[in-house]
Amino acid sequence: MWKVMLKEIKELLRDRKTLFFMIALPILVFPLLIGMVVFFGGKAVDKAENKVLDYAVIGAQYAPALAKELAASDMFNEVAIDADTDITAFVKAQHADFVLVIPSNFSDDALANGQVKLKLYLNDAGLNMVRKRLDKIVDRFSEESQTKAFETLGLNEQQQVALIEPIVIEKVDVADKRENWGEKIGGMIPYFIFMLCLQGAMIPATDLGAGEKERGTLETLLISPIERHHLVLGKFFTIAFAGVTSALITVSSMAVWGLVLSQGMALKVVAEFMSAIGAIDFILMFLMLVPVVAIFSAVLLSLSIYARSFKEAQGYMTPLVFAVIVPVILAMLPGVELKGGWAWVPLTNVALAIKELIKGTMDYFQLVAIFSSTAIIAAGLLYFCVYWFNKEKVLFR
């Protein structure tokens, strides 16, 4: 069995394609892509923030003070507009970034003139800073009007606050920081880990089953004097090893790059969050992944040996990705918790447990159910895999 495994791993390590997907992709390409998105995203925001916006005002005569403020701002540049211009077309033709229409009832006396509705014409589809900058100026006029109205009505400060928001709900969150974060990202982490394990195992699985058939090496291997279950186990462990390695590399690469890229505040939050999760929790997560990877490997190997070619094997494996997503999505649904029946549902239970461990609210008693159900299924699938490898109609299709 070890002879088979050693040879498979040796071959795997010499395959540039596999190495690229297993190691280079998670270590370099993913962070590079994410880095690029962050870089260009940041650049776009930067550009939007520094851009001087062209604007036009209709009805400036009703609010000369506001118009003056706008004109005075170095972030705005006024362009001329006729009162009878089609404003929508004007903005669409990019003559201005926005057009502000001031109504005739504009005043600082809210009690006498009612609510003032400024009309803002802009193309809001892209990233822009129009509202942010405009609010800064308009809010001041709004507040002035409000204060003046409160003074006229003779309200004290307490009444003013109550009038603005008569009833407020004050939230007291008893969840600590870890539980809070765990709930938010704890559902996503098992999803990533599962997918990475599956992806990492997929390429070697294709090679070890269908690949042997396609290259014509399977027959020779089958007639070597080695028990069939040793052959299956050798291949099975190689696939499982590849899956776990790929997941470990990706997760550690994410962690390292995360630490490198995040600065100051973010770093502190990440470090705090990570240190809150104990070593035992990490080990438990890893241990739970072992039977999960075993399930993946057994299924992948069975599919691969059934397929006649690489292409066919890939065709069979693609739907498996969707099959894995379902139990993980189930774990993300509200109300699905790690107790009772759910603790026995394979994959879902591990996904839930990883989330609980991250949150720090794990009921360790449930581990019995998780390990039993996952291990039983993994053993069953592995048994099936050995049986499958003994079927002539599978091997010689």
Next chain:
Amino acid sequence: MIEISHLAKKFTVENPKKLSEQEKKDPRLKGRFFHSVENVSFHCASGEVLGLLGPNGAGKTTTLRMLSTALTPDSGDITIDGTNVVKTPVVARKMIGFLSGSTGLYGRLTGRENIAYFGQLHGMTAEQIDSKITELADVLDLHSFLDRKCDNFSTGMKQKTAIARAVVHDPKVVILDEPTTGLDIMAAQTVLDFIKRLKEKGIPVIFSTHHLDEVSELCDRVTVIHHGKTHFSDTFESFKAQSDGSLHKAFMRIIEQGGE
């Protein structure tokens, strides 16, 4: 000495609609089963080379796969020097060297690693493997490419390496399924020379082929299979005597005499 008696093997037909017209007319198709091999018997003694002949689809490959233990026969017996291949396949595998026509190598391993891997699977020690590879490399002239990756091998190099791999464990009988099909003349000659060498060493060789010139060059015995049954199994001289000297006519006559 290898003896094969009354071998039979049937396969389930998964989808009868997918069968070709020719397959549907085949008398071996009975209900849901296709009786690929119905009754095949022959034997090959030490130092003999047996040529297995038959039209395409006659059941040659199925027969050889049963001999190599890749397939388990439904009935019949195979014995090598008294060892029952059907009942103790794992023991028998150590006695058999098998090379199929479509055999491949692990492209990312070197020629040496390919051969050594099968040596290891046969339970050989590192020293045994090393000395055997050196010996085979001398005989088959592998030295120039033995430590290169197989991906870039020519067909001839591949075939030579595959031969070395098949006999690394000193088998007691060698079985070759159409070993020269698809090879150029030089590569084919390598295979034929190799068979001769085995014959000189007293190892029985069974090989299937469509080339009658190969049969006349090498074979002591000839077995003709048609529609899964042995139609002829005797010495080469007896085969030749079926017609006035032409091997092709002899072959055709045996097939026609068989009826169907």
